[in-house]
Amino acid sequence: MAIAKSAEEFGLGNLYAWGDNFAGQLGLGDKTDRSSRTQVGTFNDWQRVSVGPNHSCAVRRDSLWCSGMNNYGQLGLGDNTQRTTLTQVGISTTWAAIAVGETHTCATRASGTLYCWGRNNTGQLGLGDTVNRNTPVQVGTASDWVALTAGFEYTCGIRHDRTLWCWGRNTSYQLGLGDNVNRNVPTRAGTAAWADIAASYTHTCGARTDQTLWCWGENTYGQLGQGDNVDRTNPTEVGTGADWASVAAGRLHTCATRLKGTLWCWGRNANGQLGLGDTTDRNSPMQVGTATLWATVSAGRAHTCGVRVGNNVSCWGGNADGQLGLGDTTPRNTPTVVPGLKARPMRTGSNSFSNLSVG
Template structure:
């Protein structure tokens, strides 16, 4: 996920598009159905969006004013409205009103986490694996402050399927929740679950600037562009219990994790991948059984094009190019690629988002487990003076 750092000007117009799996209301269309083509949403009740977070079947939206809206599946309380109900349209999360400015959020399979500008962390939703970090395995229908971080100034949170990662002051990373595949990075032994934050070992002396989590994977990026991964192994390689630095001559500024793959974005706009959801067996055959080296490949289709942002769903991928185009590839069963069908695509394909009398100023793409969102900020084209 990424954030829009520039506040919209009065002349800007914001477009929000969604497509893919929609039977739990996660597309925000008010219809409980999948959509194979991008749907332009009419979100008059939702002010300017600063970022989205997409989970298993729910969405969190933050506004430029620090307000929170959630919608989609709410069966575990992940929407934070004090109940276990689904909602098919964005609903304001009143818990934070007037008390907290929420600056970052993350959505897991069925839990949610929120970071305030004062460095506090709040979680809600399914807590059965300890992924809420409150020292128990209780699920919560309203956000609750995680006491461990009260005086630790949280910078960022990332939610996986059943675990959470937190980056806090001092460049330290904590993990909590399910750890059976090593995704918590708390020890060399397999840990089934942890319900209190534990410091990830193996990142001592590393200036971590970004964390990511999805499925049973965890990742971190350092200030100098090194990528560390731990948890479930990619391409059939063994699980990793503590963070391992990826041997590469490239420097990375962004990582997006899926259930079986990872996308990596370099500082010069190249996209690389670990794993491949559509050809897992072939990749396994390319690995030597006694090798711990992970297969790193260039994503085909972006030659000569700079990519500005990447996103990964459970089994699909998306990217925004320098021209503001959105391209998607991977698994397409629910229409999450936005091409009008349910076909899989091994290489990036352009998504048509319409045109008009506005020019795109900024585009951001976000992926849930089987659905996709795009937020575009556009501005009026300057008109040429007419002669009389």
């Protein structure tokens, strides 16, 4: 699935979606896949969006909306009924960052408080138990959450003091706590100061405030960028560079931008999701082409999309469900511009962009 927002002034704009739609996750009122960008509804005040494999959520200027699979209450609507159109979650008008995982959702409000809902079998909601929730429930009492990311049955967030906290599934060391024990409440990961964080299936990557890049968890396909295929139980630095700007973690691959605007990818590449012109896996960062104007990047199961300065959106990788938005189902192994789509590259929280999110 891919979903993007065409932003107008002040970061508000129309919402567009394309790709796999078997559960109605595109919010278009049906379950028909789309291979080209399709506008979602008629509202033009969308601010940010986050998608998972089976459901998606988006924030308007004054409300939160979700659609798709809802078997665990991950839409936050108080039931387990699937929705094919974006449906408003509660009545709050103060939602900020949003992070959609495999079967759960978390979001912050303008006050800095954190809420989670959906499946909770490994404690991914951070509520101190493993009971599912079908409406938003506040996580703890902290009111200083500034960034958020959700992966496969786990969640990580950054607080105002730049400390990193993770919780949920930890069987592949993805929480970065030095062990493989699940946690059902937010648990601090180390003492470093973090600027950006990206959760995935079984690995996590983040950029620190000193602009170094770190990854941990499963490394079967080299997705940690360490030059090998050895798992890591704690955050481990990727190379020696101190110029990383943002990072996105796909199911088994990772991509990141550097301060000069270059784009780098590594890990699984069976579908060309690294954008390197082939389908060969890489276990260390490789520059994608020679372009130097990449602003943001988002990674999904087997495809990737990015925004370059000038607001052009490009996608590459697997395309069986039309998730590249190119009007066909042909895979691409190099970045290819999505026709007719512009997107403002505004950051709105870790692994979530106001303009672009892929699942």
